[in-house]
Amino acid sequence: MFYKRFFLVIISFAIFLLSASFVNAEETQPEKNPICWYHDDCQKKLKESFPDEKFIEDYNFQAGVPENSCPKPLGVCVPGKKITAQIKIGENLVFENLGDYIKKLYIYLILIGGFIAALVLVFGGFNYLTAGGSADRATSAKNYIGGSLTGLALLLSAYAILYIINPNLVNLTVPPVYMLRPIVTGGGWCKDTAPAGTMVAFAGGVKTSGALPAAAWKVDPNPNITDPAKIAEGFSKGILPACGLKYFFKDSGENTCDGHFCEPTSVGTVQTCALKSPSKYGCLPAMLAGSVTSPSVKYPYIDSTLALMAFCKTPVAAGAVSGKHYIEKLTTAKISELEFNVKQQYVFSPYLSFSTDLIKKCPVGQLGFFMAAEVNGSGFGASFGRAIGKIAGGKCGNNLFAIAGVPNGKIALGPTVPFVDEKFEISFDTLKSYLFTLEDLKKGTNCDIEL
Numbered sequence: 001m002f003y004k005r006f007f008l009v010i011i012s013f014a015i016f017l018l019s020a021s022f023v024n025a026e027e028t029q030p031e032k033n034p035i036c037w038y039h040d041d042c043q044k045k046l047k048e049s050f051p052d053e054k055f056i057e058d059y060n061f062q063a064g065v066p067e068n069s070c071p072k073p074l075g076v077c078v079p080g081k082k083i084t085a086q087i088k089i090g091e092n093l094v095f096e097n098l099g100d101y102i103k104k105l106y107i108y109l110i111l112i113g114g115f116i117a118a119l120v121l122v123f124g125g126f127n128y129l130t131a132g133g134s135a136d137r138a139t140s141a142k143n144y145i146g147g148s149l150t151g152l153a154l155l156l157s158a159y160a161i162l163y164i165i166n167p168n169l170v171n172l173t174v175p176p177v178y179m180l181r182p183i184v185t186g187g188g189w190c191k192d193t194a195p196a197g198t199m200v201a202f203a204g205g206v207k208t209s210g211a212l213p214a215a216a217w218k219v220d221p222n223p224n225i226t227d228p229a230k231i232a233e234g235f236s237k238g239i240l241p242a243c244g245l246k247y248f249f250k251d252s253g254e255n256t257c258d259g260h261f262c263e264p265t266s267v268g269t270v271q272t273c274a275l276k277s278p279s280k281y282g283c284l285p286a287m288l289a290g291s292v293t294s295p296s297v298k299y300p301y302i303d304s305t306l307a308l309m310a311f312c313k314t315p316v317a318a319g320a321v322s323g324k325h326y327i328e329k330l331t332t333a334k335i336s337e338l339e340f341n342v343k344q345q346y347v348f349s350p351y352l353s354f355s356t357d358l359i360k361k362c363p364v365g366q367l368g369f370f371m372a373a374e375v376n377g378s379g380f381g382a383s384f385g386r387a388i389g390k391i392a393g394g395k396c397g398n399n400l401f402a403i404a405g406v407p408n409g410k411i412a413l414g415p416t417v418p419f420v421d422e423k424f425e426i427s428f429d430t431l432k433s434y435l436f437t438l439e440d441l442k443k444g445t446n447c448d449i450e451l
Contacts, residue, residue, distance in 0.1 A: 038073065045179065046179075059078060062076050076178045079177065080177075110159060113155050117149075188257060189446070190219075190247050190249075190257040199221070200248060202219065202238065206248075209252045219240065259273070270285070270350040270442065272445060275291050278343060287352065287444055289446055293343050294450065294451035306332060306371055307333070308329075312358055313367075314366055331352050352441075359438075367437075368428070370435055375451060383413055384411060385411055390447060394447065396447040398449075403430060405427070
């Protein structure tokens with residue numbers, strides 16, 4: 001029994017050492033270490049955070065520090081500035097921090113104490129030599145000599161004892177305070193996760209973002225281009241985030257994001273970047289497309305119908321249908337199985353005509369689009385569905401009714417004019433940021449639904 005326990009202890013200790021080595025290896029990767037900065041990025045960040053303070057080379061940015069963590073040209077970014085004292089300590093007037101000031105003052109006082117002890121020692125020796133046989137003068141001189149030696153011994157031994165206990169007791173090292181660099185973890189669409197104003201780089205042929213030259217960072221993650229000639233030129237120069245390709249963020253290490261841009265077909269058909277297989281993106285003829293997943297809804301997540309609905313803030317004439325309404329059903333999507341029991345795909349045809357009465361008469365800035373889905377197990381029946389709109393990160397979710405204050409609301413999916421709760425119809429301004437625009441549909445948009 002003892003040997004079994006001993007063997008388990010040895011195995012556990014070995015696993016601990018291995019895991020620790022992996023952790024240390026991870027921490028030494030500069031792209032994943034938030035304290036590691038490039039010089040220009042550090043300088044820019046400090047100027048943004050402390051506009052009134054001057055950037056001090058070799059202080060605010062310290063290259064190659066800490067050792068083995070941020071190899072050159074990387075280094076740490078130190079906020080703040082050096083301290084300028086009113087009175088010099090020796091020849092020093094500028095200090096790194098309060099700890100540096102106290103340390104130099106302490107050493108300076110030791111030197112002064114040693115100098116005073118030396119003077120007392122010389123004074124005592126002189127008195128002893130000139131005592132002339134006087135017992136009182138000789139005793140007084142001996143006291144001076146003994147006191148000076150004792151004081152000098154205390155000065156030196158105090159420093160030595162403190163240094164032996166802990167060198168920081170005499171070095172007075174202030175714990176370093178480094179600025180932390182935002183780490184971009186990647187994943188998802190580059191257009192949704194890229195920080196504003198940053199570029200991405202094609203990830204082909206290299207393993208980490210740090211291996212790319214400066215010239216590689218030329219791809220705009222979210223270009224606003226509609227002219228076919230400029231789109232063709234952008235693809236030829238490799239400056240557009242092409243669908244199906246992976247890209248690095250700057251300093252993202254091994255993490256990548258996905259390009260989304262599709263070139264229109266030769267006849268001008270809109271294409272949308274969407275999954276062509278469970279893990280591979282490609283361009284599909286579609287104005288709106290994406291996958292459908294859910295951690296809680298039984299597969300197939302969408303039973304049969306996923307409709308695209310137009311939503312106008314102002315009631316407009318409904319054409320042949322009597323009365324007025326806000327919402328109109330435009331078309332239904334083609335639903336297919338992308339991965340058995342895991343993922344569905346929907347595709348809205350790019351050939352839809354946007355000439356319906358509601359769309360034509362809806363005032364500028366008051367038109368939006370959302371999806372209505374017949375969700376498996378919703379209990380609404382085959383003729384009603386949930387309202388689905390955009391959420392964060394290029395995703396879509398069944399959140400619109402809850403946002404409008406109608407958590408159990410439903411929308412008609414049949415051929416008649418859609419009917420929903422009045423609260424939903426008057427909530428356009430509340431829902432606007434969750435709606436697709438006409439421009440989104442005309443240029444092609446991907447939105448993966450999470451139910």
